Structure formats: C-alpha cells, structure tokens
Amino acid sequence: MSEILVDVKNLSKEYKRGGETLVVLKDLNLEIPKEDFLALMGPSGSGKSTLLNLIGGLDTPSSGSVSINGERIDQMNSKQLSNWRASNVGFIFQFYNLLPVLTAQKNIELPLLLTNLSSSQRKQHVETALNIVGLSDRSGHKPSELSGGQQQRVAIARALVSDPDILVCDEPTGDLDRDTATEILNLLKSLNQDHGKTILMVTHDPAAADSAKRSLHLDKGKLAS
Amino acid sequence: MKWFRQIFAVTNMNLLSITQRFGSSLVVIVGIAGSVAVMVSLLAMASGLQSTVEGTGDSDRAMILRSGSNSELSSVISIEEANVLSNAPGLEEYEGKPMIAFEVYTVVDLMKKGAEDTSNLPLRGVDSMSFVVRPETKIIKGRNFELGRSELIVGKGAYDQYQGLEIGDEVVLRNSAWTVVGVFSTDGDIHESELWADVKVTQSAFQRGAATSNAIARLESESTFETFAIYAESDPRLEVKVENELAYYKNQASGVSAVISSFGYLVAVIMAIGSIFAALNSMYSAVSTRLVEIGTLRAVGFRGSSILAALMIESMMLALAGGLLGAGLSYIVFNGYTVSTLAAGTFSQTSFDFAVTGDIMIQGLILALVVGFLGGFLPALRAARQNITDALRAL
C-alpha cells in the first residue's frame, strides 16, 4: 500500500445561492493509496457527498486539484469527464439508482455500452459481475422484483462491470436493515481484498465504518482521523 | 458508433417507460393528430377543388368571352359577333360546320338536399354543337333534352347535391317551368355542377333576345389557336377575348383554392402552436420524473449529448405517431368526400371531392415533426445540461 491513487490538494468547494456563498469544503487535502478501503464519516450536511462527487468526477471544485491515477480530473471538460467516469470509477448509491424498466442484466450492461465490447463480450462481463455479487439466478428480474439488498447487489455489479480502479459509495447501507447491510459490507470488503478495488465509502454508521481499513471524519470543511 | 449505441440504449429505455407517462404522451399524440388532421383536410379540400376546376378544359379548345369580362356570367356576345366568329380561321369543322358553340350562362336558385335555403347553381343554354365540342359529355341517366322544349339535363354533381332534380320532376326557374329529363357527366369536371338546357329556349325564358354569353370552340390543332385568337381579337367588328380553355379554368381555380390553402395553413399553425405547448409540457414532465435516472446515466458515463438526442427522438416519435394518426384519420374520413364550394363566386356551387394526396400527407407529417422538434428541444436540452449532482439529489 504505497502508490497514491487519489490525490486531493487544497480542495475548496462553495455553493452560491442568491447573494450568499456557502463554503462546504475549505483547503482540504486527502491522499488515498491504491487498494485502500476508506470510510468517510461526519455529521449530516458536512460535505461528505460533495467530496465524494468531486473525487468521482461528478462535480468540479471551486479551487484546488483532484488527481486520480495521476490524471487531473478537475481540469477536464464535461465530455472528457463522462469518458473518464465510464472507465475509471464505479458509483454505488444509497437508493441503488437502478433503472426501473430494465432487468438486472440490462442495468449492469449499461456502462459496457460505452465501450467497444461486442454484445457477447458484454454478456460475459455481466455474467462475471453477477457471479461476484452472487445474483446469477436473478439476471432477468426487474428492480421492482428484487429486495433492497438484491437491488444494491445489482448496483454493485453495475459499478464493477467495467472494472474501474475505484468504487465510490454514498451511504451504500443507508437504506438497508442490519443483516442485509452486513452482507453488503462483506461484499465490499471482499471486493477490496480479493479484487483489489480501492473503495471510498461515505457512511454515518460506525458499524459500517468498522468494515473499512480506516476512517476519516469530515467536519466544518476539514478532515480529521 | 459508441455514441449511437448510447442513444439507442437511452431511447429504448425512454420508450419502455412511456407506459408510465401514458396520459401526457397521449395528450401530445392527440394534440398533434388534431392539428395535422385539420391541415390535411383543408389542403385536401383545396387540392380537390383545384383538380376539379383545373381538370376542366382541353388545350385545343378556346373560350371566347366579351373583352373586359373575366367570367362567363358577365360576358355577352351578340348575334352579329357570333356570325363573324363562326367564319374565323383555325376552327375545326364537323360535318361541314365550324366547331363553335354559342351558349347562354346564367345562375338559378335551387334547394340543396337537406338545406332550408336555396343556393346558386349555373344554368347553361347549349346547342347541339356544344356536345360536339365537348365529346366528354355523356348522358348517364334518362335522355338529352329535345330542341325547342323546356327540358333540363342535370350535371351529375348537381344531381347528387340538389333536391327535386329527379327525372320527370318539374322545376321552376325564375317563373318558367322546366322538366328534368336526364343526368349527364363530363369526366368529373366543373360542368357536372351545372344544369343544361336548349340555348334558344333559355334565351327566351331569360329574356336574352338573340344574344349569348360566351362561345366555346374547338380548333384544328393547338397551333391554330394563335391564328384564331389574333383574328378574333383584332377584327374591329368583334369585342371579344380568346383564352385557352385550360388556362381559363386554371386561373379561376387558383384564387379560391389559394384562399382555402392559406386558411388551412393558418389554422394548422395556430393548432400546432397549442400542440407545441402540450409537447413541451409532456417532455418537461418526462424529464423531471426521470431526473434521477438521467443523473445516474450521466454518472455511469453517458454523455449529455446522447441524453439530448434520445429525448429528441422520443419527442419526435410521439409527434410522428400523432402525425400518422391525424393524416390517416383525415384520409379515411375525407378522401373522396364530396362537397360544394361554400361561396358562390364565379363557379356558383361547384361540387368536388377532397383529394388527400401523398404530397399533402407528407406536409402533415412534416408539421408533426416540426412540432415534436420544437416541443422536445428545450426540455431535452435542460436534461442534457442538468448538473449531475443536482439530478441525483432530486430523489
């Protein structure tokens, strides 16, 4: 665990609303080495999601830099960012964000439509991802026909399928009961340990944070361990 | 290639979810169908009228009217002029006689089927040469009138539209009594909306003396038209103008059908503006209910431009469905539907069929697509430009 995957320097993010400026992150620095599993905790509204979105390339900082694998994603335009996200990062959300009209298999295939893979190659990748999350027998089901835990597994398979280096998870167990949450956390742990995925996970559940290798607290725009 | 796959995937998803937005999608389809149906029907009416009136005439026939009058109704040709015209050069001959027929043209009032008021229709006094000059004239029911008797034959269109024109019926036209003896056709042209009678009987019934209204002549060939026209228009004993029959009717048609066409376009545009708002509304709601889905796709790596394209395709497909529905309905309901001109102009009551042509259907579909484009563009642009984190928060 030496090579730095995520390098955040002097990062600030502010939102302007009306005449007022809300400073959410102020001169924040963060390094995440490869194959880390980092839990990000902190009170509601402290800017955890904001930081996660900046690292995942969904948003751009007000100042400072975000480098992932040596690439300055804060300097990319919207189209470059789209392409970057497609191959470098997988998102896992609190409410799974599956597309309701598509089957599990089609949901998982979505990121692969952005690649040059043939349809049989895509099928193969989807099967592998389904295997990893243990849902091979549910590929033809629509989200509404799956439990919350199963939906989150599908979402994790979708985040995995294009084999990104980093997974960013925003309260991935926030909508699940304790037992299901534990299953999902174990799955994330195995992705980190057995598949070498670097994971950045926002949570305000201390039990969830315990699954990670380390955790940091975000409060008033600053990070503390 | 990858971009098309993106668009295809998003479009497919949108269309799959259309059933969940069935109500607002239906409003768009029906609204667009309505504007297209109105436009197609009115244009079909204009083109039907135009083709009926334009289809009247033959390029080697000449219409002779008094110079300065632009319709048969206001034209007068004296018997002296008729004699001079009969000896003009260039006329075809039939059994040794020049093929020129002097006719009386006037307007009478009759009751339409199901109507409470009378409307105008033309009465044409014709002589036996009229039938020779117009060989397309056929008696399709009953018989022709006999010379010297107060008998009428009725054009097929007038027969269908007016009451009291059955064979054997007595008809009173401005105080003179006539008997209907036959029905005639003229290959679907404007004369089928007329009543015909013996020119001599007509002259006396309508106190025209020996004067006629106009003449119709058949020329030896199209090329002798000039010879005849120059002679007739330059002879000092004559005060007439000569027009190619085809050109005469074409001119008469263009005014009225242009009015109907522009009315059709106007109403269609007004309705289309309404449909644009319906489409805007539906597409905005389609976008806002799917904000999270759109944000998710963007997070996964789909480009804003493919979201834009897919939403545009959805809107255009709704529009196309509306366009096909509207054009199809007006085809089924109106194609071949027979009506008469509303205003009694030069033609009095000309009956004609709506003609829903391919060209008009295409115009209807273009209108639909324009509505779909305009109604879809702004919502699609908003969706494509939407800040991803805001979209994801919209839960």
Ligand SMILES: Nc1ncnc2c1ncn2[C@@H]1O[C@H](COP(=O)(O)OP(=O)(O)O)[C@@H](O)[C@H]1O
């Ligand atoms: N797009 C935005 N516009 C304005 N304020 C925002 C926006 N996104 C987040 N915020 C504000 O930034 C702060 C941090 O939000 P967030 O990162 O979601 O916090 P957390 O995930 O830690 O609960 C909150 O006060 C929130 O209201």
Ligand SMILES: [Mg+2]
């Ligand atoms: Mg949050």
